[in-house]
Amino acid sequence: MVEVIDDDFMVCTDCLMIIANDDASGLDYSLDEETEGREQEIREAIAEIQREEGQIAVGDSGRDDELSSSPCACCGTRLVGARHHFVILGCGRER
Numbered sequence: 001m002v003e004v005i006d007d008d009f010m011v012c013t014d015c016l017m018i019i020a021n022d023d024a025s026g027l028d029y030s031l032d033e034e035t036e037g038r039e040q041e042i043r044e045a046i047a048e049i050q051r052e053e054g055q056i057a058v059g060d061s062g063r064d065d066e067l068s069s070s071p072c073a074c075c076g077t078r079l080v081g082a083r084h085h086f087v088i089l090g091c092g093r094e095r
């Protein structure tokens, strides 16, 4: 039984790429070291959410926000930009 435990998990484009494609090559930073730190930060945030809450799954692209200043639900960035809709699935957890 898979249950949606968070139906409004809005993440930035950087997190989208890592969650959906496991690919950080699109992170657009001029310095390699900075990109590495950023990727690390995002991967840690994802791992923590998966440990504490559940699986992050791609949501409804119709609910994406093209321009938002809300903090990313994953890495917490407040950079204004697109936010993509994801959901958190609580998999196989007994209640």
Ligand SMILES: [Zn+2]
Pocket: 011, 012, 013, 014, 015, 016, 072, 073, 074, 075, 076, 077
């Ligand atoms: Zn993010």
